[in-house]
Structure formats: structure tokens, C-alpha cells
Amino acid sequence: TFRTGVLIGKDFPAAVSNMARDTIFPEDLAAEFDAVVMAGGAEQPRDLPVPGRELKGVHFAMDFLPQQNRVNAGDKLKDQIKATGKHVVVIGGGDTGSDCVGTSNRHGAESITQFELMPMPPEQENKPLVWPYWPTKLRTSSSHEEGCERDFAVATKRFEGKNGKLEKLVACHVEWKDGKMTEVPDSEFELKADLVFLAMGFVSPVQQVLDAFGVQKDARGNTKATVEGESAYQTSVPKVFVAGDMRRGQSLVVWAIREGRQCARAVDEFLMGSSVLPR
Structure with a gap:
């Protein structure tokens, strides 16, 4: 299900808030879903x-x-x-x-x-x-x-x-x-x-989203997460994953595609214990 016009978090500038039809808080997502992936762009x-x-x-x-x-x-x-x-x-x-x-x-x-x-x-x-x-x-x-x-x-x-x-x-x-x-x-x-x-x-993801989730950030304001090992693409917050620009900063779409595929496999392994998805 795709839901557009939705803000994740709070404290957005009025110009941004006025464009949204709905606001969802991270704690609600965590309560409703078994995994959450942050995969937005570097919009700052x-x-x-x-x-x-x-x-x-x-x-x-x-x-x-x-x-x-x-x-x-x-x-x-x-x-x-x-x-x-x-x-x-x-x-x-x-x-x-x-x-x-x-x-x-x-x-x-x-x-x-x-x-x-x-x-x-x-x-x-x-x-x-x-x-x-x-x-x-x-x-x-x-x-x-x-x-x-x-x-x-x-x-x-x-x-x-x-x-x-x-x-x-x-x-x-x-x-x-x-x-x-x-x-x-x-x-x-x-x-x-x-x-x-x-x-x-662009220098980093929108900080209001990262702050709303409470994830640990690196020195450049991106979400901190590794790409290898058992905790690949996992943030410091349980059940919350990250891929693409929100992890590595402004980059090319080919990196977003690659990290998106690898993150999907990491989520599958997290939920199922193993995965047959390509990496």
C-alpha cells in the first residue's frame, strides 16, 4: 500500500507541513509493523x-x-x-x-x-x-x-x-x-x-525524520548503520532499518538500488532467520 502526502515525525517547517495530508509517528509504525525501512533521499x-x-x-x-x-x-x-x-x-x-x-x-x-x-x-x-x-x-x-x-x-x-x-x-x-x-x-x-x-x-536526510525515530547518526548527519554482518542495514533502534541516501548521504541512484536490494535481504533474514533474496 502506497500512502502519499504523509509526514513521518513532527516539527517540520510550515511550508512542508502544509503539503502533507497526514502525520504518522514512528512509535505507531513500530507498534503496527515488524520492521521499518527508512529509504528516503538526502533532502536537506x-x-x-x-x-x-x-x-x-x-x-x-x-x-x-x-x-x-x-x-x-x-x-x-x-x-x-x-x-x-x-x-x-x-x-x-x-x-x-x-x-x-x-x-x-x-x-x-x-x-x-x-x-x-x-x-x-x-x-x-x-x-x-x-x-x-x-x-x-x-x-x-x-x-x-x-x-x-x-x-x-x-x-x-x-x-x-x-x-x-x-x-x-x-x-x-x-x-x-x-x-x-x-x-x-x-x-x-x-x-x-x-x-x-x-x-x-544536499548534505543529509531531513533531520526531523531521523530525530523522530531517535536513530544514531554519523558525523555528517546520516543514519549510522553498517552494510555487512548480522546487523547489516540495522539502525540503533530495534526493528528500524535504513538504506540509500539516508544512510550514505547524497549519492547516485545505482547506490540506492544496490542498498535497497541488500536491505530487503537483511529485513528478510531478520524476520525469517534466513533469506533466498539476492544480495
């Missing part, structure tokens, strides 16, 4: 704690993108974040940032600029150097092709505005040496910005 976005972060117009990407999905599905939103006629800056060069570019284009943004903290990668990867790891190369999505300016090795220093409303950002170019980032002298610049979307990845 990485923030940018610079001066002016509180200005109106600076948003997490995932405050922006789900709203458009809901509108596309026919929902009516009272305070949708709209990029129409605005100067938009997207901070972050991954898939989420690309989605912000594409959605802003469809809204009819006046301008769109995307910043990436890392240097511009080569157009063709050095396969012998990076194999078997994910190749580092310049990736241009269909969203980029629709139109935007892209700038690399850029660090945002602060946001500025008037009367609590964002008007511009101040950034600089950086260079990387021996894994350390330093500001390029005399490279500071300003850019007009009405909307800024923070698309810099």
Missing part, C-alpha cells in the same frame, strides 16, 4: 551562509521546482515563485541547477546566469585518467541550450538589496591549487539579481 539542501542570505528573493532550488510540478499537475498555488521578467542567478552547476535554468526560461525570465564553484571542465573527458569513475567533462543540457550565461570558478560573497528585497549579488572568481580555493585578486564583480536559486546539492 546545502545552504550558502553569506551576508544577505535572508533577503526576499533567495530560495533553495527545491522551494522553486516542486511548485512548478504542482502547477503542471493542475494545482493552484497562491504564492508561486515566478521568474517572469526577472534577473535570475542559479548557484550550482548540477542537474538541479539545470532544471532551475529550464524552468526560469519557461517562465520568461529577463536574464539567467548560472554559477559553478569548480573550474570549467574539459569538453572531452580523459577516459584513461578517470575510468571507472564518473567522467569529468563539460555537460550542456537542453535547458542550457534554451538560453543562459554560464560562469565557472565563481564564489558568491554576499547578497545586497533594499527594504529586505534582493537586488544584486557580489561574487568573485576563484582558483584551485592543491585542493584549496583562493580568491583571484581584483576579480570581484556585481550582478543584478531579482531571484537567486541555491542548487548546490
